[in-house]
Amino acid sequence: MQKIAVLTSGGDAPGMNAAIRAVVRTALYHQLEVYGIERGFAGLCSGSALRRFTINSVAGIIHRGGTILHTARAPGFEQREVQVAAARRLREAGIGGLVVIGGGGSFCGAAALQELGIQTVGLPATIDHDIPGTDGAVGFDTTVNTILDAINRLRDTATAHERIFVVEVMGRESGFIALAAGMAGGAEAIIVPEVKPDLEGICRRLQEGIARRKTHSLILVAEGAAGAYAVGEEVHRKTGLETRVTVLGHIQRGGSPTAADRLLASRMGAAAVELLRSDTGGQMLSLKGGEITAAPLQTGTAGRRAFPQDLYALSLILAR
Ligand code: F6P
Numbered sequence: 001m002q003k004i005a006v007l008t009s010g011g012d013a014p015g016m017n018a019a020i021r022a023v024v025r026t027a028l029y030h031q032l033e034v035y036g037i038e039r040g041f042a043g044l045c046s047g048s049a050l051r052r053f054t055i056n057s058v059a060g061i062i063h064r065g066g067t068i069l070h071t072a073r074a075p076g077f078e079q080r081e082v083q084v085a086a087a088r089r090l091r092e093a094g095i096g097g098l099v100v101i102g103g104g105g106s107f108c109g110a111a112a113l114q115e116l117g118i119q120t121v122g123l124p125a126t127i128d129h130d131i132p133g134t135d136g137a138v139g140f141d142t143t144v145n146t147i148l149d150a151i152n153r154l155r156d157t158a159t160a161h162e163r164i165f166v167v168e169v170m171g172r173e174s175g176f177i178a179l180a181a182g183m184a185g186g187a188e189a190i191i192v193p194e195v196k197p198d199l200e201g202i203c204r205r206l207q208e209g210i211a212r213r214k215t216h217s218l219i220l221v222a223e224g225a226a227g228a229y230a231v232g233e234e235v236h237r238k239t240g241l242e243t244r245v246t247v248l249g250h251i252q253r254g255g256s257p258t259a260a261d262r263l264l265a266s267r268m269g270a271a272a273v274e275l276l277r278s279d280t281g282g283q284m285l286s287l288k289g290g291e292i293t294a295a296p297l298q299t300g301t302a303g304r305r306a307f308p309q310d311l312y313a314l315s316l317i318l319a320r
Pocket of ligand 1: 127
């Protein structure tokens with residue numbers, strides 16, 4: 001294999017640029033030609049130019065959020081004729097290997113191209129961290145830290161006014177972000193789609209806290225579980241306590257990646273190129289026991305990532 005390409009797809013995640021950099025620099029180190037495809041699968045289909053990368057193309061990007069290749073959601077890529085045209089385009093450009101940086105949906109596109117003869121490797125990058133088969137996804141750590149920063153600020157004003165704050169975080173249908181940020185931020189309650197919410201119990205605990213002279217409380221709500229405004233109103237109705245709601249939104253996706261995300265992205269980016277050099281496509285990278293390993297792409301597309309119920313149980317013990 002002489003030429004490979006890289007694209008970013010789906011929602012952006014902090015650390016995608018670090019991953020692109022690692023792919024490019026590792027490929028060039030091994031004397032491969034490496035190209036960037038702009039706007040993900042959508043760009044591949046609509047004919048976005050293939051950008052040939054040099055060692056300088058990826059200078060000064062390791063610390064930047066977003067993705068220099070831009071990204072897009074490409075629902076049309078589910079159609080077979082679109083996939084066939086995309087594979088043909090890559091083949092005509094002499095590209096035999098592709099690194100797809102993105103989430104589970106992007107891995108479905110990657111698996112389709114693999115079936116059509118393009119060696120493809122998926123690199124997990126999603127703030128939601130909902131891809132089965134890996135203990136790490138690029139972007140998650142940064143997002144959790146961004147939320148912690150917001151929580152710290154909200155606590156100041158919550159304490160000043162002795163209010164309850166309800167904070168809604170992203171995560172699509174999963175509660176991994178809410179659980180991690182809620183536990184690390186010391187939230188009094190965490191509401192996730194994977195666990196039936198017990199609003200009565202939450203209200204009781206809030207009132208017990210206030211009886212112990214707690215000056216503030218924070219409820220973290222995953223967007224896939226409930227609307228934060230509805231939770232805020234319900235808590236107010238049941239307890240009479242003053243509530244305020246903050247929906248953090250896309251602030252959670254931006255910003256400079258943490259060291260952990262930069263390192264993970266760098267290790268996975270290099271590992272992706274090594275897989276392609278050994279003609280091993282149809283794989284996703286995975287963090288297991290601290291090591292970067294590979295698993296079939298289907299590992300990341302079938303089923304849902306298991307929710308850590310034990311950690312959730314611990315969060316209930318610690319949140320008092
Ligand atoms: O998958 C990442 C994510 O940020 C989800 O947490 C969120 O539900 C979704 O993307 C938002 O997508 P968009 O940026 O297309 O509105």
